[in-house]
Amino acid sequence: MSFYRDVTRKPWNTVGLPEGIDPRPAFNMPNEKVALIIFATCASVLFSLLVVSYFIRMTVGDWVPLATPTMLWVNTGVLVLSSLCFHFAVLQSRKTGSVRFGSGAGLLSLAGGLLAIGFIVGQYSVSAQLLAAGHGLRVNAANAFFYLLTGIHVLHLLGGLWVWGKAQLRLALGSDAKDARLSLELCAWYWHFLLVIWAGLFYLLIST
Amino acid sequence: MAIAVVIVLLVVGSVVFHFVSPWWFTEIASHWTSVDFTINLTFWVTGFVFVAVNLFLAYSVFRYRQRKGEASKAVYEPENARLETGLTVLTTLGVAAMLAPGLFVWAQFVSVPEEATEFEAFGSQWQWAFRYPGDDGQLGTADIEHITETNPWGINPDDPNGQDDRVVKKPYMMLPIDQPVKALLRSRDVLHNYTVPQFRIKMDMVPGMVSYLWLTPTRTGVFDILCEQYCGLGHHIMRARVEVAPADQYAAWLQAQPTFAETQEQPDADIAAGQQSFMVCASCHGQQGEGNPQVNAPKLAGLQPWYIDRQLRYYQQGIRGAAEGDQLGAMMAPMANTVASPEARANVSAYIATLPQSPAATTITEGDPARGMRIYSANCASCHGDDGKGSWATDAPALAGMDDWYLATQLQKYRDGVRGAHRDDDYGYQMTSMVKAMRTQEQQNDVLSYINTLR
Amino acid sequence: MAYVPLADQDDAHALHDPQSFVTKYIWSQDHKVIAIQYGGVAIFVGLIALGLSILMRLQLGFPDTVSWINPAFYYQAVTMHGMIMVIYLLTALFLGGFGNYLIPLMCGTRDMVFPFLNMLSFWFYLVSVIILLASFFVPGGPTGAGWTLYAPQSISHGTPGSEGGILLMLISLAVFIIAFTMGGLNYVTTILQARTRGLTLMRLPLSIWGIFTATVLGLFAFPALLVSAIMMGFDLVLGTSFFMPAMMELGAQNDHEGGSPILFQHLFWFFGHPEVYIVALPAFGLVSDVISTHARKNIFGYRMMVWAIIAIGGLSFMVWAHHMYVSGMNPYFGFFFATTTLVIAIPTALKVYNWVLTLWQGNIRLNTPMLFAIGFIFTFVHGGLTGLFLGNVVIDVPLADTYFVVAHFHMVMGVSPVLVLFAALYHWYPKVTGRMFNETIGKVHFWCTFLGTYAIYLPMHYLGFLGVPRRYYEMGNTDFIPETAQVLNANITLAAIFVATAQILFFINIFWSLKHGEKAGGNPWGATTLEWQTPDTPPKHGNWGDELPAVYRWAYDYSVPGMDKDFVPQNEPGEEYEKNAHHKGA
CATH class of the missing domain: 1.10.760.10 (Cytochrome c-like domain)
Structure with missing residues (x-):
């Protein structure tokens, strides 16, 4: 779609169905995917504002950077694996044209979700360790930001897991393949998005 | 039909209201006449647009309304590029005409002249305190963590620059006329704002940082200082006054204000002397300051010394108890004169603070x-x-x-x-x-x- | 392939109609029912906010009449009035109400693309309203922090409702934002993806353009509010120092350090300014359609109107700090933000010119919706022009935080959108209910509302020039405010009570006409857009009977030369042509 070309047309000069009979969606993809992309854009705005706030708050004198726990590297690895699983699940489902519980794409997506749960558990234990080591929320704004950023990221992931859980349930009950494939593609897309967000946040946390 | 007439009447009415309104800017008392100029300019530009657009609106409605029994048809005109471009250019010019002087004046606002002297206004819920540099011309550093009952400004006690700062702990300040001054603004708690309507300028006071504004007072007089950034329950009662005075009068006033060092070196109150003075008070207020309703004497034990001290001063100076209709207050005034000196007041206040209270x-x-x-x-x-x-x-x-x-x-x-x-x-x-x-x-x-x- | 209206065949279509009362009207996924639910709740909270404003005005105009308006209550009323009006009434009613009702009908679809999400959106909105209202009943009452909720004052001891009230406020806002996001994804996706055949972007009515752009703004701006609400909640509950600096509370230093109150303001206004346009753009769109329909003339300069909406939407993210000229932020920002703010006036002014030029050479039908629309043009011109004062940084300095600001934003963001709301409610009432409202009561309602609100806000500007500060429980003694200011205040209060009372007429009208109004028929106004071409009025579930409409022309074919009727519906096929000779515009 050429947005510029569209909005510079003089619509009163045309009568009829110039673009043919069929309805013309603006984007040639399922509605769910369009909505997901818009949602991801909103979420990106949210995370960018948090990052901007982080930088502004950093300039205040009392900022004491938090030493990033090494376990975050492990968690990051788990999230990458999770994303990869979804990626290959999608490739697999495209190849075979179907998704079935307990085989191929179904198995890969199950693994992807479980790895994501592993990531969340990992993030939780990092927080627990930090708290035990006396790096509480109130000690410094850097700590507070650490919990805030990781927490909001995990919340987004939980939202994804809810959709994933529903899809897995439907697969287990053996519902129709088209829905399942769409869910899988959406999950994969969303997982990659959250991985990119996490990569950005992780870089921010280790570099400052 | 009626709507067209009413719109014309509203336009005329608004313009008339504007010109006859007695409610307008207060007479300016600072050099910021350029602000007033920009406002007037904006008034002319926007006033013209207001009248022109609305009269055209009224005329269009009047001229092209449907009338009973008359068949009429609208003109079909999707757009008119020349007209629209022309209007865009015209609007842009109008906007530029208002913006350019605005930015020009703002450039003056952000650049404080070298010769400006400084003062500090310190806001708190819901009071004002002020500070002027001492002979060294420099304000000492200050921070929230230094604030105590005796150091309500939070001046750093270890900073030599702060020792000779003249401090004011009351809602009153003075400025010399025709001398550029820069206000350094701090807050003890929430956001506040330093506004003097006659100065035309204002700026928020933000905890944790120092904001500023500058002006040259051009008219003597006493003006209200208001807080104009909502600061909680007492926002509307956070007031002070600023007096603009000739330089010599200002200097004399400033010399009369204590330096920070002086406020920190108050001798300890003499409680024994206070007890002596309290004999007079005890006759009504009781030996233990427990009060006596029969003679309308309230309990004193339990009141803070600074409060007793201030009220005694008010009674002495006719600030309290002198108003018409305050018979009981009038009885207290001569009593307060038995502890007329600041020391005597401090002593008796300190003694009352030692009384046991029930x-x-x-x-x-x-x-x-x-x-x-x-x-x-x-x-x-x-x-x-x-x-x-x-x-x-x-x-x-x-x-x-x-x-x-x-x-x-x-x-x-x-x-x-x-x-x-x-x-x-x-x-x-x-x-x-x-x-x-x-x-x-x-x-x-x-x-x-x-x-x-x-x- | 002509579209056949299916007026008499409405039972034939094979949609799954909900049968029981509960699925039809309570847990409904039908966009029209959701729209009415949204609208009903929004108007209900709006009435509460209206009541609060009258109590505030009584305190200012006639102090001592109501013994229980104490300072704390006054500030709580100010806060809740502002918050409810901006977020829970205007945002919800324009997007949740009109957006929901009109998008599928104007785009020729059967429903939103995600009906279930749409239903959830409403229920989340309802929950946010309930949480908000619950704050009236917690100890300490609702927050009295001002609708801007500036840190650190909003969560410190000296502000009313700083314990329970503010927490509920933040939770309610977070829930509202979730509700808005669910609804917003729906609106945007539906408009982008589900338009019926032939309905190109430039054939969309301006209502849709306004709602679409506003929703996009909302989706990008509300995250800023969410972020600031979460961070403030952390400061309040967990004791972090995002916004809370070290400060004294009642003589003791608090446990916070280093938080930045200015950061909160940046985040808040990064949401807050687009929010103005989230309310204004749908109003611009709706009023354009009302004006065009009742002037029997195409909207003048349609393309310019679309571009202006997009330009305003884009620019609205670049002007936020004009609310912060005197906040203590780096004053050099003033140059940039004054410039962008005055630039945004240009597309806005063009919209006003085009509305007036639409009336010019029209064939104006002066009925109730049109009167409200004309009233809107007048108040919007007034409010827009005073915005040029406040946007220009040096003029803002004397006027900031005075009644001038209050008068300005009520004119531009209160009165103007509300006049459009009434125009739109009257305009689409026949479609929603199938009956006409009472024209006489409608006109009386217009005159009371229009003249009354102008009597409130015109004088209020002058209190601002005088220097009367806003958010003052009472002015108290000053040397610069004359006694006569109180006369002005009392008159403003009388006008406010008059306007508030006059709204009873509106409710009488819509409820009475529901039963007793004349049957409206499908297209009483002779309008071109799709929602007026439904086979049934009010439209049934699924909107279009068996077959979706096709769109053959743009939304504004009024008084086309050479046609018998003075309007051609969008779904009326015509001889196909491009750049037909008798049809050329400019």
Whole structure:
């Protein structure tokens, strides 16, 4: 779609169905995917504002950077694996044209979700360790930001897991393949998005 | 049809209202006439657009309305590029004509002249304090962490630059005429704002940082300083005054203000001497300062020394007790003169602080403490504290355990303007306003019966 | 392939109609029912906010009449009035109400693309409203922090409702934002993806353009509010120092350190300014359609109108700090933000010119919706022009935080959108209910509302020039405010009470006409857009009977030369042509 070309047309000069009979969606993809992309854009705005706030708050004198726990590297690895699983699940489902519980794409997506749960558990234990080591929320704004950023990221992931859980349930009950494939593609897309967000946040946390 | 006529009338009416309105900017008292110029310019540009667009609107409605029995048809005209471009260009020109002088004046606002002298305004909930550099021309550093009862400005006690700073702990400040001054603005708690309508400028005061503005006062007089950034319950009662005076008068006033070092070197009060002076007081207020309702003498034990000290000074100076209708207050004035010197006041206040205190007897029995609690905690507690013990930080005296009948008479005096209305009663006007939280006798009894439970 | 209206065949279509009362009207996924639910709740909270404003005005105009308006209550009323009006009434009613009702109908679809999400959106909105109202009943009452909720004052002891009230406010806002996001994804996706055949972007009515752009703004701006609400909630509950600096509370230093109050303001206004346009753009769109329909003339300069909406939407993210000229932020920002703010006036002014030029050479039908629309043009011109004062940084300095600001934003963001709301409610009432409202009561309602609000806000500007500060429980003694200011205040209060009372007429009208109004028929106004071409009025579930409409022309074919009727519906086929000779515009 050429947005510029569209909005510079003089619509009163045309009568009829110039673009043919069929309805013309603006984007040639399922509605769910369009909505997901818009949602991801909103979420990106949210995370960018948090990052901007982080930088502004950093300039205040009392900022004491938090030493990033090494376990975050492990968690990051788990999230990458999770994303990869979804990626290959999608490739697999495209190849075979179907998704079935307990085989191929179904198995890969199950693994992807479980790895994501592993990531969340990992993030939780990092927080627990930090708290035990006396790096509480109130000690410094850097700590507070650490919990805030990781927490909001995990919340987004939980939202994804809810959709994933529903899809897995439907697969287990053996519902129709088209829905399942769409869910899988959406999950994969969303997982990659959250991985990119996490990569950005992780870089921010280790570099400052 | 009617709508076209009404729009014309509204346009004419608005213009007439504008020109006859007695409500307009106060006479300017600073050099910021350029601000007024920009406003007037904007008025002419926007006024023209307002009149032109609305008259055209009215005419269009009048001319092209449907009329009964007349068949008419609208003209089909999707767009008119030339007209639209022309209007865009015209609007852009108008906007530029307003923006350019605005930015030009703003450039002056952000660049403070070299020769400007500094002063500091310090806002807190809901009071003002001021500070001027001493002979070294430099303000000492200050921070929240240094704030104590005796150092309410938070001046760094270890900073040599701060020792000779002239400090003012009352809602009054002075500025010399025709001398550029730069205001450094700080806040002790929430956001506040330093506004003097006649100066035309204002700036927020933000905790944790120093903001600024500058001006050259051009007219002598006393002007109100208002807080214009919402700062909580007492926002509307956060007032001070600024006097613009000739240079010599200003210098004399400044010399009369204590330096920071002087305020920190107050000798300890002589409690024995205070006890001596208290003999006079005891005849009415009782040996233990427990008060005596028979002679309308309130309990004193339990009141903070700075509060006693201030009230004694008010009585001496005719700020309290001198108003018409304040017979009981008038009785106190000569008594206060027995401790006329600042030292004597400090001594007797310090002595009263040592008296053992037991809560006063309850005399107000009607009133619902639960309802009173709602009014008290919403309106009174911000200054007097949830526990009713008062605070030096808000200059609020203790209420808990004090005589309820006395609180009742004082509330009534605030309500009647008998107390707190004097210009030099620094914080009395705050109670004159806050007493409106208890407009009815019933509400007042509720609150007092709640205060009676806080002991 | 002509579209056949299916007026008499409505039972034939094979949609799954909900049968029981509960699925039809309570847990409904039908966009029209959701729209009415949204609208009903929004108007209900709006009435509460209206009541609060009258109490505030009584305190200012006639102090001592109501004994229980104490300072704390006054500030709580100010806060809740502002918050409810901006977020829970205007945002919800324009997007949740009109957006929901009109998008599927104007785009020729059967429903939103995600009906279940749409239903959830409403229920989340309802929950946010309930949480908000619950704050009236917690100890300490609702927050009295001002609708801007500036830190650190909003969560410190000296502000009313700083314990329970503010927490509920933040939770309610977070829930509202979730509700808005669910609804917003729906609106945007539906408009982008589900338009019926032939309905190109430039054939969309301006209502849709306004709602679409506003929703996009909302989706990008509300995250800023969410972030600031979460961070403030952390400061309040967990004791962090995002916004809370070290400060004194009642003589004791608090436990916070280093928080930045200015950061909160940046985040808040990064949401807050687009929010102005989230309310204004749908109003611009709706009023364009009302004006065009009742002037029997195409909207003048349609393309310019679309571009202006997009330009305003884009620019609205670049002007936020004009709310912060005197906040203590780096004053050099003033140059940039004053410039962008005055630039945004240009597309806005063009919209006004085009509305007036639409009336010019029209064939104006002066009925109730049109009167409200004309009233809107007048108040919007007034409010827009005073915005040029406040946007220009040096003029803002004397006027900031005075009644001038209050008068300005009520004119531009209160009165103007509300006049459009009434125009739109009257305009689409026949479609929603199938009956006409009472024209006489409608006109009386217009005159009371229009003249009354102008009597409130015109004088209020002058209190601002005088220097009367906003958010003052009472003015108290000053040397510069004359006694006569109180006369002005009292008159403003009388006008406000008059306007508030006059709204009873509106409710009488819509409820009475529900039963007793004349049957409206499908297209009483002779309008071109699709929602007026439904086979049934009010439209049934699924909107279009068996077959979706096709769109053959743009939304504004009014008084086309050479046609018998003075309007051609969008779904009326015509001889196909491009750049037909008698049809050329400019």
